[in-house]
Amino acid sequence: MEYLSKYEKIQLQEYCYIYPNGGCAERLLKILREIYREVQFVGIDDKEEASSLERYAKEIRQSEKYVLLMGGDVYEELEEKCRKAGIQRLIDGREFVAYLLCKNILELSVGGGAKFELLDNRILHIYEDEWIKHYYYFYDLFTYYCSKIALEELRQCVLQYCQVTQNNLEKSGYSLELQKGIMFDFAPHTFEITSFILDDVKVAWYFGSMEYYSKYKDKVAKQSVLIAPWVIADYFINYEVTLRLSGGMPSLNQARRKVVGIGHSLAEAFALAPRNIKEKNLRQYVYYYFSPFSHYCAMDRESYNAFMKIFKENSLEIEVCKSGSPRLDHKIQLQSPPRSLVKQFLFIPRLMKAEELKEAILFLLNNNKKVMFRPHPALRNYVEYMESGDPYKILDEFKEYSNFSFDLSENLSYELLMESIVIADNSSVSYSTPLSVCKPVILYALPKKEFDLRIENFGVSFTNPKLHRVALDLETFKKVALQLELDLKTKGKQILEELKQYQKEEVYHLGESSKWIASFLENL
Numbered sequence: 241m242e243y244l245s246k247y248e249k250i251q252l253q254e255y256c257y258i259y260p261n262g263g264c265a266e267r268l269l270k271i272l273r274e275i276y277r278e279v280q281f282v283g284i285d286d287k288e289e290a291s292s293l294e295r296y297a298k299e300i301r302q303s304e305k306y307v308l309l310m311g312g313d314v315y316e317e318l319e320e321k322c323r324k325a326g327i328q329r330l331i332d333g334r335e336f337v338a339y340l341l342c343k344n345i346l347e348l349s350v351g352g353g354a355k356f357e358l359l360d361n362r363i364l365h366i367y368e369d370e371w372i373k374h375y376y377y378f379y380d381l382f383t384y385y386c387s388k389i390a391l392e393e394l395r396q397c398v399l400q401y402c403q404v405t406q407n408n409l410e411k412s413g414y415s416l417e418l419q420k421g422i423m424f425d426f427a428p429h430t431f432e433i434t435s436f437i438l439d440d441v442k443v444a445w446y447f448g449s450m451e452y453y454s455k456y457k458d459k460v461a462k463q464s465v466l467i468a469p470w471v472i473a474d475y476f477i478n479y480e481v482t483l484r485l486s487g488g489m490p491s492l493n494q495a496r497r498k499v500v501g502i503g504h505s506l507a508e509a510f511a512l513a514p515r516n517i518k519e520k521n522l523r524q525y526v527y528y529y530f531s532p533f534s535h536y537c538a539m540d541r542e543s544y545n546a547f548m549k550i551f552k553e554n555s556l557e558i559e560v561c562k563s564g565s566p567r568l569d570h571k572i573q574l575q576s577p578p579r580s581l582v583k584q585f586l587f588i589p590r591l592m593k594a595e596e597l598k599e600a601i602l603f604l605l606n607n608n609k610k611v612m613f614r615p616h617p618a619l620r621n622y623v624e625y626m627e628s629g630d631p632y633k634i635l636d637e638f639k640e641y642s643n644f645s646f647d648l649s650e651n652l653s654y655e656l657l658m659e660s661i662v663i664a665d666n667s668s669v670s671y672s673t674p675l676s677v678c679k680p681v682i683l684y685a686l687p688k689k690e691f692d693l694r695i696e697n698f699g700v701s702f703t704n705p706k707l708h709r710v711a712l713d714l715e716t717f718k719k720v721a722l723q724l725e726l727d728l729k730t731k732g733k734q735i736l737e738e739l740k741q742y743q744k745e746e747v748y749h750l751g752e753s754s755k756w757i758a759s760f761l762e763n764l
Contacts, residue, residue, distance in 0.1 A: 241346075241397065243389045247339040250306070250331060255280035257300055257307040258333065259293065259318055265310035267381055268337045270626055271374050272308075275340055281308075297325040308333035312385045313517040313689060334382055338390045341378060342397040344371045349397075353405035354472075358414055365450060366405065366468040366476065372398075376471040377625060379490060383528040384521045391528075395490055402475040402492055416478045418495045419444075422761050423466070423479040426452070429570040429754075430483060430502070431459055436758035444479055474532065481764050483757075484533075491532040498764040501536040502757075505668035506565060506675060509543035512550065513700040514666075516692035526554045533558050535764075537757070539565035540675075540746040546700045553698050561760060564753030571654065571676040572751065581679065581732045582725050584610035586647070586660035590618060590667035591691050592684065594632045600663075600684065600717050605641050607722075612660065614647040616667060661724055663717075666691045666702075674707035675747065678739035679728070682720055684711045706742050 252272075258265055261283025269281060284307075285291040300307060310333040311318045322330055348354075348369055355367040375398060383391065406416055421442030424430045434443050444464035447453040453467050468476055475492035482497060486504035505511070515522055530536065530551070536558050538544035547560045585604050587597060597613075604611050615632055623631055638644040647656065652669070658677045664670040665685040673681050683703060685691050693703055693710060703710055709724050711717035727735065749756045 241339070241342050241393050244335065244339040244342055244393050247331075247336050250336065252276050252279045252306065254305075255282055256305050257282045257284055257296065258310050259284040259307055259322070260311055260314070261285040261291065264312035264381060264385070265333070266626065266628075267377050268308075268310050268333050271337050271340065271378065274370075274374070275344075293321055293325060297327065300327050301325075304329060306331050308336065310334070312381070313521055315385065332387075334386045335390045337378060338382075338386055338394045341371065341375055342394050345375065345394075345397045345401050348372075349401045349404045353401055353403075353408060356405065356409065358412060362463070363465040363467065364409070364414060364476065366466075366472070368469040372401075372469050372472060373625070376469065377622075379471060380488065383488070384517070384525045388524070395492070398472060398490065399475070399492055402472055406475075416476060418497070419479050421479050422481045422483065423464075423477050424483045425485040426456060426460070427485060427567070428456075429566040430485070431456075432566055432570060433483075433754040433758050433761075436755045438762060441762055442479075446473055446477060446482075448473070481761055483761065487529040487533065487536075489532060498535065499533050500561075500761065500764075501530070501533045502563070502566075503537065503539075506539060506568060506671040507666065507668050507702075509538065509546040509550075510671075510700060510702045511666065513546070513697050514692050514695045514702045515697060516687070516689045516695045522697060523554055526550060527556070530554075530556055530558060535559045535561055537561050537563040537565075538748070539563070539568060539753075540748060542704065542746065544748075546698075549698045549700055562748045563757050563760065564747060564749035566754045566757065568672065568675055568747065569751055569753050571672060580659045581728045581736075582661060583659035584612050584661075585663060585721065586656065587611070587613045587663045588616065588652075588667050588669050589663075589665050590616045591665045591688065592686065594634045596686055597684075598634060599714055600721075601635070601638060601644070603714075603718055604721065605638065605644060608643070609725075610643040611638075611641075612645050612647045612656075614652065661721070661728070663721075670702075671707065674739060675743060678736045678743060680707060680709050680724060680735070680739075682711060682717070682724060683708045684717050684720075687712055706739065 256279065258269060258281050283291060284293050284296055286293055289295060306329050307322060307327055308331045309315060309318055319330060348371060354369065357365045359365060421444060423444040423446055426445045426447050437443055445460045447467045448470045450467055466476055471490060472492065474489050477493060480497055483500050483502055485502060487501055512526065536547055538547055538560050544560055544562055551558050589597060601611055613635060619631065657673050662669060662673050662681040663684050664681055665683060670681055670683060683693065685693055687694060693712060709720045711720045744750060
């Protein structure tokens with residue numbers, strides 16, 4: 241920890257300032273409060289005059305307290321504003337938190353690494369420590385913004401933690417020696433791939449939690465299983481070929497493996513296109529997200545072209561495979577004839593906040609439309625981690641409307657999607673819905689740094705005119721929503737047929753992607 245050791249002498253006492261308040265800073269502040277329980281963190285927020293830098297500048301200079309710069313894409317601008325205001329005691333809050341993570345994870349290593357258990361001589365369960373969870377939420381966001389040298393030193397500390405754990409595993413008789421065979425991230429659609437794998441090929445499974453494993457354990461009986469926190473799982477995946485459901489994981493295993501990415505979302509190829517952030521930050525994230533892979537799967541021509549552009553522009557030597565999508569095939573298998581195409585409007589936001597959707601929901605309710613709201617599971621997990629309360633509480637006032645309801649079912653059913661006009665933003669349903677039920681979805685997304693549909697990074701657009709109707713503001717949403725409803729009522733059959741034809745022409749190996757991928761993995 242040579243570079244980050246410069247933060248060893250930093251001592252936060254009584255109080256300090258954080259700039260800005262909210263956004264990226266929330267994740268850093270969560271970790272800081274875990275350590276500095278007696279320290280008060282005073283937020284500087286230029287959106288409010290009473291808490292602005294201009295308001296606090298004199299007080300900060302006189303106090304000689306630290307200001308922790310916690311910005312993401314605007315870090316340099318905030319630093320410059322502080323310098324101009326005569327504030328000198330500045331700390332890179334991102335690197336400082338990386339240092340604190342290093343320190344605490346190294347302490348875990350001294351304590352013996354991760355806790356684990358071996359079950360039935362075939363199941364390795366590695367427990368998640370709270371500091372490893374903190375590392376996940378830090379890594380998930382700050383691979384955009386934290387310096388590469390700080391990220392690398394943090395990775396080395398995590399690597400040491402994993403190595404200590406491996407030593408203890410070997411003492412228990414468990415070997416991480418590289419094996420022939422294929423390890424799959426488990427999901428119902430990846431399980432279908434294995435039905436086409438030859439009997440003499442060893443198959444193993446990765447699960448992100450014991451809860452998820454318990455749900456599907458009967459399907460993987462007698463096969464080797466790894467249950468481990470996602471952010472360190474790469475170290476313990478000891479098969480020559482592995483199929484991963486998501487990018488962005490730290491590269492912790494240097495064994496010569498073929499690491500194939502199949503994507504967590506059908507929208508994965510387009511997810512970086514609308515990020516309205518500095519090019520250097522975007523390119524850094526592309527590197528960390530995709531560099532662990534040797535191959536990446538594309539579901540259709542559009543995603544293939546998008547991946548090719550992204551990898552070429554960022555000098556990543558990753559082979560793009562025209563595989564199709566087992567996830568999409570799995571959804572299509574579940575189809576049944578629709579009873580209605582416009583029974584309700586279904587909101588499934590990932591990025592848009594409830595208060596930003598309130599007026600759109602009210603507009604539909606006042607026009608006697610049935611409305612359902614489905615909380616996104618990713619946000620649910622994040623809120624639980626941040627302990628920030630129910631982000632959808634503001635929508636409770638709509639419960640008095642008989643035609644408003646929440647959809648809290650575990651799985652999003654085909655029937656519900658077919659009977660709904662879906663409103664999404666950067667959620668995976670923005671692509672999975674039109675490609676599975678062959679109905680356009682409404683992309684309702686106020687332009688933000690994280691998701692600005694006016695931006696086309698690397699020459700790639702998130703929107704597809706065949707699949708999406710786009711609204712960047714409330715007034716446009718009102719028009720688009722009513723027009724799509726009218727179109728589905730008057731020419732719904734024609735729309736379905738056109739998208740089915742698009743599906744057949746554009747999606748690779750439609751209905752047979754599992755068979756294709758099985759053969760591809762066997763031949764690597």
